[in-house]
Amino acid sequence: MAVLVLADHDLGRLSPATPRVVHAVAELGPIDVLVLGEGIDEVAAEAAAIAGVRRVRVAQDAGLLGQSAEALAPILADLAEGYTHIVGSAGAVGRDVFPHLAARLDLMPVTDVVAILGPNRFQRPIYAGNAIETVVSNQDKHVLTIRASAFRAAARGNEAAIEPVPHGDVAAVAKFVAAHRTEGDVPDLATAQIVVGGGVSVGSAEGFKLVEQLAAWLGAAVGATRAAVDAGYAPNDWQVGQTGKIIAPDLYIAIGISGALQHLAGIQGAKKIVAINTDAEAPLVKLADVALIGDLFTVVPALIGELDRLGVRR
Template structure:
């Protein structure tokens, strides 16, 4: 397996990639034009390298969703997107119907373009020492112009790949109430998620939104607090291995769906849970 690293000043990233188990070679393309990871810049180099590979795989994130459809059109191939399991060289599992069902796709193409949901796969081991080599490329041009980047700062795990996620709904009632969700997440070294309603109400930032119009997650454990379980939200958590739901409504869809359900007031349950974690010395 080879990894392609594109960007500018990415020697450190390449070194980390070379340590990933199973990687034979890390190929680097460096240019200021790659900084924004725009499809216009990335697709040409991928198309040039495609001939030597049977499988071209990228993350089903913002960049992958931009790059791979264009690459597929250029190579005249049908991509398989949002892969959550690989059953063989040409058999892949992906969600359909907003995550309410899974389908197995068998591709008869000689070359496969895949985008995968990173959170559906375990992190690879380290300890490798793969070869790092530059990739020749022509002038990097793109019709899109990068203006600015605005990134939220935080020390919590990345929501898309976190193994534990604590999510809060609009029932928390205020941004201050959402601090309870953050406190519990901090003690579990978990990422923080939110429903669209909670984000729209201003209780949580947009990049915490989980669901059909937010981020798709597949943690080992999802703790849903004050979340009824609208279809749009359920579409984002279908890959969760275990779900714990805390809600005052015993008839809430997520309460019925969860592996473990607790019917109670979140403003009583969560402080008690945090206090017990503190007593047991479970802190980040």
């Protein structure tokens, strides 16, 4: 058995999701990482440093810049013969590319995997995360997307070989024009160890700055409920939940969040949850490991003040 992992990358750097995917499939066999794009030499070098990687395979072409499914899937399909498992993260690119790949290979993909029980046994959440389904696939080859937040990152220190992949002309149906980003220096939400989330109860975009202040103090990523995003209090890429990002931090601090089902589906992997809310009967408060009942505009400044007094700052 051998495994091919499609690397996630952005702005010339390897995504934190890729070492987690490598760790997830470590027991399935020798692992090759495939890096597709343009100007990706540094990405390939980072991938080669991941422990457990046998080699890094690289294809560079201007047509791969937008990482569209039409451009990436044919290259993956051409390489598929040498692998029993073809794997990627369940992020934006993986959700787009792997269904196309599965169709080309006439295989049933197994998506959003959160546990690998064997070469053909996988677990994935269903019913908005309220149940875990065990899938047994008797196919000769497996196409998988991995929920990266459910796994720890593989160690570094490796020096895997890097080799080019021959490929034909890349012709994508869609043309990459531009990327518009939200700038910031906070950790990546999908892979952060600490996340501070805010709900619509903060009352305004100005009120949401209190959530950002606590996150900055802890060196944490910032999350938001769909209601807070819809109200304009936080940008779209901070949304956590079934229709946003799925997270699994060591610590999740929920500020003014009641706990709608779609939001709970996005945080089910959190190791510890602290809820700050005035409603002791809120679903998320009942689920939390620690609940602080009180007005968030009183509790959060007091919490920051206590952290300051104790000298706790990342």
